Amino acid sequence: MHDKSAHAARHRVPPTGFIRKYIFSTDHKVIGEQYYGLALAAVFIGMVLSWIMRIHLAWPAAAIPGMQLLSKNGAPGGVLTPEYYLQLMTMHGTIMVFFVLTTAPLAGFGNYFLPIQVGAEDMPFPRLNMLSFWVTFGAFLVAIAAFFVPQGPPLSGWTAYAPLSALGEVAGPGQGTGQVLWAVSIAIFCVGQLLGTLNFISATLDMRCQGMGLMRLPLTVWAWFITACISLTAFAVLMPACILLVLDHVAGTSFFVPSNLVVNDQLQPHAGGSTLLWQHLFWFFGHPEVYIAIVPAMGIVSHVLITNMRRPLLSHKAIIYSMVAIAFLSYMVYGHHMFVSGMNPYSSIAFSLPTLAITIPSTIMVLIWIGSLYGSKLRINTASLFALGFISMFVSGGITGFFLAQPSLDIMLHATYFVVGHFHLVMAVAALFGIFAGTYFWFPKVTGRMMNETLGKVHFWFTFVGAYCIFMPFHYLGMAGNVRRYQAFVDDFMAPLMPVHKFITIAALITGAAQLIFLYNLIHSRFWGELAPQNPWEGTSLEWSIPSPPPFDNFAGKLPVVYHDPYQYDIEGATNDYVMQDSPASINSVRGEK
Amino acid sequence: MSQSDLTMGTHLSVPERSSPFAMPSKKLAMWLFLIADAATFATCLVAYGFLRNGSLNWPTPFKFFPTVVNTMVMTFILVTSSLTMALGVRAAKMGDQDAAYRWTMLTAAGGSIFVLLHVHEWMDLIDEGVRLSRNPWGNALFGASFFTITGLHLIHVMAGIVVLIVVGLRCRGGRCDAGDVEITGLYWHFVNLVWMFVVPLVYLLNVSK
Amino acid sequence: MVLTNRQDDRGAPYGGNPGKYLLVYFGILVLAGLQFAIAYQQVNVTAALFRMFALAILEAGLMVVFFMRLGAENRPFVTWIAIVTLLVLTIMQSSWPDSYRMERDAPPNDRSPGYRTGPSQ
Numbered sequence: 001m002h003d004k005s006a007h008a009a010r011h012r013v014p015p016t017g018f019i020r021k022y023i024f025s026t027d028h029k030v031i032g033e034q035y036y037g038l039a040l041a042a043v044f045i046g047m048v049l050s051w052i053m054r055i056h057l058a059w060p061a062a063a064i065p066g067m068q069l070l071s072k073n074g075a076p077g078g079v080l081t082p083e084y085y086l087q088l089m090t091m092h093g094t095i096m097v098f099f100v101l102t103t104a105p106l107a108g109f110g111n112y113f114l115p116i117q118v119g120a121e122d123m124p125f126p127r128l129n130m131l132s133f134w135v136t137f138g139a140f141l142v143a144i145a146a147f148f149v150p151q152g153p154p155l156s157g158w159t160a161y162a163p164l165s166a167l168g169e170v171a172g173p174g175q176g177t178g179q180v181l182w183a184v185s186i187a188i189f190c191v192g193q194l195l196g197t198l199n200f201i202s203a204t205l206d207m208r209c210q211g212m213g214l215m216r217l218p219l220t221v222w223a224w225f226i227t228a229c230i231s232l233t234a235f236a237v238l239m240p241a242c243i244l245l246v247l248d249h250v251a252g253t254s255f256f257v258p259s260n261l262v263v264n265d266q267l268q269p270h271a272g273g274s275t276l277l278w279q280h281l282f283w284f285f286g287h288p289e290v291y292i293a294i295v296p297a298m299g300i301v302s303h304v305l306i307t308n309m310r311r312p313l314l315s316h317k318a319i320i321y322s323m324v325a326i327a328f329l330s331y332m333v334y335g336h337h338m339f340v341s342g343m344n345p346y347s348s349i350a351f352s353l354p355t356l357a358i359t360i361p362s363t364i365m366v367l368i369w370i371g372s373l374y375g376s377k378l379r380i381n382t383a384s385l386f387a388l389g390f391i392s393m394f395v396s397g398g399i400t401g402f403f404l405a406q407p408s409l410d411i412m413l414h415a416t417y418f419v420v421g422h423f424h425l426v427m428a429v430a431a432l433f434g435i436f437a438g439t440y441f442w443f444p445k446v447t448g449r450m451m452n453e454t455l456g457k458v459h460f461w462f463t464f465v466g467a468y469c470i471f472m473p474f475h476y477l478g479m480a481g482n483v484r485r486y487q488a489f490v491d492d493f494m495a496p497l498m499p500v501h502k503f504i505t506i507a508a509l510i511t512g513a514a515q516l517i518f519l520y521n522l523i524h525s526r527f528w529g530e531l532a533p534q535n536p537w538e539g540t541s542l543e544w545s546i547p548s549p550p551p552f553d554n555f556a557g558k559l560p561v562v563y564h565d566p567y568q569y570d571i572e573g574a575t576n577d578y579v580m581q582d583s584p585a586s587i588n589s590v591r592g593e594k
Numbered sequence: 595m596s597q598s599d600l601t602m603g604t605h606l607s608v609p610e611r612s613s614p615f616a617m618p619s620k621k622l623a624m625w626l627f628l629i630a631d632a633a634t635f636a637t638c639l640v641a642y643g644f645l646r647n648g649s650l651n652w653p654t655p656f657k658f659f660p661t662v663v664n665t666m667v668m669t670f671i672l673v674t675s676s677l678t679m680a681l682g683v684r685a686a687k688m689g690d691q692d693a694a695y696r697w698t699m700l701t702a703a704g705g706s707i708f709v710l711l712h713v714h715e716w717m718d719l720i721d722e723g724v725r726l727s728r729n730p731w732g733n734a735l736f737g738a739s740f741f742t743i744t745g746l747h748l749i750h751v752m753a754g755i756v757v758l759i760v761v762g763l764r765c766r767g768g769r770c771d772a773g774d775v776e777i778t779g780l781y782w783h784f785v786n787l788v789w790m791f792v793v794p795l796v797y798l799l800n801v802s803k
Numbered sequence: 804m805v806l807t808n809r810q811d812d813r814g815a816p817y818g819g820n821p822g823k824y825l826l827v828y829f830g831i832l833v834l835a836g837l838q839f840a841i842a843y844q845q846v847n848v849t850a851a852l853f854r855m856f857a858l859a860i861l862e863a864g865l866m867v868v869f870f871m872r873l874g875a876e877n878r879p880f881v882t883w884i885a886i887v888t889l890l891v892l893t894i895m896q897s898s899w900p901d902s903y904r905m906e907r908d909a910p911p912n913d914r915s916p917g918y919r920t921g922p923s924q
């Protein structure tokens with residue numbers, strides 16, 4: 001057997017200098033950690049922004065200490081101006097969607113574990129991979145720079161709807177330089193993600209070790225691969241859209257501004273463009289983007305659950321096919337964000353049907369997870385708790401999708417807190433739970449140390465209960481007519497809703513503070529945690545057959561040989577109850593099958 | 595249960611390593627990039643078509659001479675450069691490094707003539723007062739979409755020329771990498787393919803009859 | 804630096820008569836020439852567009868299949884790339900109906916001439 005596993009991996013020398021090793025590293029593991037670190041920094045900025053927003057919504061007149069330091073005009077005396085509220089909201093959404101939910105699940109975990117799980121020593125194009133991170137990092141700096149230009153960041157939301165986003169300074173503070181920085185940042189970001197995508201797809205197809213057939217790939221690899229296929233074309237559409245938006249600002253074009261537009265009593269010099277065009281281009285990217293955030297989490301959650309249930313899912317293939325179906329349909333539904341945009345009403349029907357259809361693969365996946373959990377002896381640990389939490393959030397948030405998918409109902413619900421509740425549960429919290437599950441699960445592999453389980457469980461319960469306390473009431477608010485993207489709810493029909501807003505704000509502050517437990521756990525365990533064994537969760541995929549933390553080259557100059565499907569648990573006659581993918585032992589019978 | 599229940603690797607299937615697409619990773623990555631690039635160009639062309647379709651006073655200023663004649667020449671040159679490129683790839687793949695060098699350089703030369711003609715055309719239009727933000731004939735979006743789309747394409751051609759020269763020179767030194775010539779070829783053909791759509795949409799729909 | 808385990812290229816081998824390339828080349832030139840002829844036909848913009856576009860697709864097809872040798876690649880790849888590309892390019896067309904309502908702000912069947920000559924420019 002040794003002649004087989006000695007399968008040539010070319011001899012690579014690990015870099016020695018600090019810079020080549022940790023900064024401009026071409027090692028996929030370092031790049032994965034860099035992406036994760038970027039997401040971590042971004043998520044804390046985004047979270048603080050959400051705190052500020054929530055405090056302002058609950059107590060619009062309250063001074064928030066220190067805010068005047070961030071912007072003298074935006075928060076005179078620490079009280080947010082209406083415009084500055086929207087500016088912070090824009091940055092919150094932008095940072096969270098692009099720099100957290102896109103970078104962590106796909107680029108962070110994917111970079112670290114995809115090459116290991118397919119049995120390769122690295123990505124096929126390590127330099128492109130390094131470039132991908134640094135381009136993305138550059139995009140992040142440009143986005144953050146918007147805080148520090150005179151008028152501050154843009155106020156047009158993460159969707160940057162035209163004409164607001166295309167008019168320049170007349171449209172409000174931050175709509176000049178701030179909006180240009182936003183569009184440039186996103187265009188750069190798109191380039192960075194494209195580079196990553198090339199690696200993900202070719203690594204999955206080409207770098208698999210001997211014996212690793214496609215159906216032997218763990219579900220995580222499938223999820224990353226399918227996500228990469230989605231992002232290949234999604235970002236390629238957003239990038240030119242952002243360039244056109246920049247041209248509207250700097251070159252006097254009017255791609256997205258219609259004729260005869262009067263703003264603040266001034267006739268705008270623009271002529272001939274279309275605001276709907278921006279929405280089409282943006283959502284052509286935007287809807288696939290939400291699946292770019294969630295599909296990797298689906299993979300991670302499946303992986304974590306299977307390992308802790310000690311048995312495979314009811315159907316491995318159905319999960320894969322469902323993810324493929326989601327990827328396919330995700331391109332056909334984008335118009336459901338535009339039901340009330342003034343879009344052709346016939347298009348609404350054409351977009352509504354595939355939107356309802358996309359709930360089918362989602363439902364199939366949920367049923368498979370729940371059906372597999374039924375009667376299993378799930379090992380309860382922080383990772384599996386977060387995986388369960390993911391399913392809960394995905395279902396609660398997804399159910400409202402059925403309502404929103406129908407134009408007749410969406411006319412009422414669009415641009416209310418109902419939509420905000422929908423996407424925070426189904427995308428934001430669910431994807432974050434996937435990230436948490438992945439973090440608690442793989443931390444021992446990455447650092448060689450265990451995380452503290454007690455702190456982890458405390459963190460889970462605070463986050464789980466907290467997320468529901470924050471986002472469930474959003475739905476009621478929305479149905480009561482509470483509009484979205486307002487900075488204060490003083491109109492008489494919304495004033496009675498203020499107690500709900502105060503409750504949400506308090507819940508948000510507590511839940512946010514609970515994230516410090518996670519941060520503490522992460523840092524403390526990194527240096528002082530219990531030493532981790534090679535395979536703490538008794539997993540079967542290839543990452544568990546190498547030391548923790550993995551050596552440079554992953555498999556120490558050799559490539560593994562794979563003999564089994566990914567999830568061989570509950571095996572009769574195995575030393576424990578499982579057989580690793582690269583174990584040459586043959587499998588006689590599965591206990592459950594008797 | 596004991597170890598003895600497990601037999602060692604006798605009837606285990608270990609399929610040979612294979613790639614479902616049966617091509618080198620570099621070539622796959624180039625194809626992937628081209629899919630993305632196709633989406634990028636399509637976005638620009640759809641945006642242009644959307645705006646043109648929705649406008650009431652879209653100008654049709656292009657005269658047979660010089661614009662349409664110039665476009666014919668440019669098209670001829672690009673298509674011809676695709677032929678030389680294909681022959682270059684063929685030579686490289688068959689190990690004829692000198693021929694590969696000659697064909698790639700010829701291709702780069704064709705591309706350069708295209709760039710010169712294109713820039714010359716741009717200069718003429720700019721002289722006539724066409725800008726991104728305005729033009730003498732009416733709807734301001736005419737200049738905006740013309741320069742954006744042809745500009746994006748022009749950048750692609752120029753990048754292609756640089757790559758062709760780098761890859762081609764390596765062939766002269768006898769260090770030809772046929773795989774590199776091949777993926778450069780893929781890129782070059784793709785850029786020319788885009789031109790096949792730019793010509794009718796951006797030029798020919800806007801001729802004055 | 805490329806770290807790849809795949810260097811095998813099982814696409815059809817090169818060699819033989821380059822005459823096929825010449826044929827494709829002339830084919831593309833003829834189709835391109837036809838585009839120019841259509842530009843001067845006395846038909847409305849839509850008809851001209853569809854004719855020229857059809858020719859462009861043929862030209863692109865010739866390029867992709869013969870010059871880029873997609874025809875020689877293996878089946879799974881051709882299928883995959885065709886699905887991904889065509890899906891994206893097709894769905895992108897769903898914005899068209901809205902281009903008709905750009906300046907008129909009216910349902911798509913309202914084409915009354917008075918409305919068309921609205922205040923724009």
Ligand code: HEM
Pocket residue numbers: 159290291293294336337355356358359362398399400401402404405406410413414415419422423426427428
């Ligand atoms: C059960 C399947 C789903 C259906 C039928 C559905 C349907 C919809 C609809 C119709 C809207 C537009 C509502 C409006 O703006 O008026 C919407 C908004 C949204 N959905 Fe979903 N959705 C589903 C699942 C998801 C998933 C899985 C994610 C993310 C992972 C997601 C993320 C979002 C986001 C981010 C928005 C709001 C974007 C914005 O306006 O800022 N949805 N959804």
Ligand SMILES: [Cu+2]
Pocket residue numbers: 286287290333334336337
């Ligand atoms: Cu959507």
